[in-house]
Amino acid sequence: MDLDLMRELSVKTDSRIVLLVLDGLGGLPVEPGGETELETAETPNLDALAASSDLGLSRPVAAGVSPGSGPGHLALFGYDPLRYRVGRGVLSALGVGFELGENDLAARINFATKDGSGRISDRRAGRIPTEEAARLVELLDSEVRLQDVETFVVHEKEHRAVVVFRGEGLSDALTDTDPQRTGLEPLPVEPTDGSPEAKRSAALANAFVEEAERVLEGRHPAANTVLLRGFGMHPALPSFEEVYGLRAAAIAAYPMYKGLARLAGMELLKEGEGIAGEIETLRRSWEEGYDFFFVHVKPTDAAGEDGDFGRKVRIIEEVDGLLPRILGLGPDVLAVTGDHATPARLRSHSWHGVPFLLHSSYTLPTARSFGERACAGGSLGVFPAQEIMGHLMGHALKLNRYGA
């Protein structure tokens, strides 16, 4: 999306947009000649909606490229996922619900075991149990002190945690310390460019490891050091308000997606239990002055990752059953799509086109069902996911004419 064009043309109106994202919605047939998860699902409500909607297949990043959740959502929100990169450390920080600031530098931590000769003998500290690791994380969070920067250490699960460095003049142009296999010494963090920020950040990261080893000494038989990887900084996205003039709200059950929405400047609404709870939150917040709602449904992706075609079908059907509650609110624009495909057949994110449905009063319907192949022949064609925000804004009559 050309964000400058959006800035130039966007206008405030009363219309309301709902972007319903079924994570990993796109799929594949299991057998040749078969149907995808979405095509298989009994979706009378989505099919009826399709019959009065624009359809298309969206491409998240590039031909053949399977996106992670970060780039997938950035593209949905209209940001160029190749320009704005969300490092693993940042996603981890977002995933644990850490409020990442614009100058913060984040990295993933693995607790590990270093033997007497200084080599890594276990990259997961004997698969340290979650409760023991949580105790060590608290120690690191409270006892590690570095010059000029604050550090925060937050636990993820088992041997995994996140460290955030907060201060001025940091950079994520840094290498990992993880040697990737046992029997090797951990690597020092090195700057990957010549900037003074990277040099300084590398020194701070190395000092953190040294301090962490001092704090951990004698506290646990296996977890006597930490490995750092995936350094990343807040991508400093221009906000939804600034670009689109939208007061945007996010309803998501998982911290990572909440975090991605926060990066775009969305407000987080407290979600209820399950998908129905999320939609109940939407209903309760409908008159609160928001003009954009991002609703994130996670279980479709999880079912795809598990290779569970049937469960993915059932979750899609569950969403279909809840659709009338969203339609009952009377959104001016309702889009239903995914951030990428997660075909059960592949058990992972994939590069395939993602079904996209846009309902408004101004559509050119082409089909009577919602599915990958109906979308391929739709009036929006096969198009970059980054264009979705433009479609939503246009159909919401929130864009001025361009030029006289």
Add this chain to the structure above:
Amino acid sequence: MDLDLMRELSVKTDSRIVLLVLDGLGGLPVEPGGETELETAETPNLDALAASSDLGLSRPVAAGVSPGSGPGHLALFGYDPLRYRVGRGVLSALGVGFELGENDLAARINFATKDGSGRISDRRAGRIPTEEAARLVELLDSEVRLQDVETFVVHEKEHRAVVVFRGEGLSDALTDTDPQRTGLEPLPVEPTDGSPEAKRSAALANAFVEEAERVLEGRHPAANTVLLRGFGMHPALPSFEEVYGLRAAAIAAYPMYKGLARLAGMELLKEGEGIAGEIETLRRSWEEGYDFFFVHVKPTDAAGEDGDFGRKVRIIEEVDGLLPRILGLGPDVLAVTGDHATPARLRSHSWHGVPFLLHSSYTLPTARSFGERACAGGSLGVFPAQEIMGHLMGHALKLNRYGA
């Protein structure tokens, strides 16, 4: 294609890709309401393959733009044909099988006749016969000597030949000497930018013409000078190995296509007789450690250029008959497409969409036949040919996920 992204994501795997290019495959109906060459052809094997393949229409360069063979193939190989330009001189050098080096400067030569007043009286030297021209080419190749650079002169056909300048610091930012019509003096070669390389190269090119006239003097009644045009240098493409991590092989009968494949760093395999011979070469080389095969079929284009609809249909049917031999090898990914359209109706390359079929285990089939209109409604939509390599790499599971 974003080559940096490919460099970042590509991984070595055991999967093998075949890119079967029917030159000038795209076509047009001769009569309104009729079918194209591909749609007319009886292609039971391609149709069966289409029923388990992704389909799309590819655009080689830009809307409405008919590509030459150079840009057409560069796009197929994932290179931006607007960024990487292959000068006519370079294509001619490749076309005669000359091994062009990265610093070489090439130009096309026309033998011509200059009258007593220094004006060009015949731009083709009285359509000098091939054998006579070949003799003069040998003279130029052995007798022209320039300071600091080597020169090679190779014959094409009739009055046409190629000159290659080899040395350091050359540039192709040069104008032609051909005045385009008779009765005018030949033009001096001029630099088109202010670089010292262009200035030096212009002087060398002008010295070459002077030397050539000296060598030719008294050797032939009509061919007493040469006109130079289409200066071009090796486009210095990053190689397939570097960008995609692919060990790539090319099977092509014509020198120009071998040359284009060499530009991308492909190894040339010795082709057998005709299309069947090319596919036999593929079979023989299947276990030789290559993970990418470019197979080029020329006669479709030649038939289109001749305006011979029926012959083009028959050649497509011949390829269809040979298809089981390729499928029998079990490629993980097989794509069938063209480098551009050459509709018999136009007797030339054209700007039309090129049918594209991609077969793998991970497709969303949309049709039961292979043809332009089936492709237009396919799951890949209408897309830039530069994206083809991304599609192939993705379906071959040779790309890591982008972002966390």
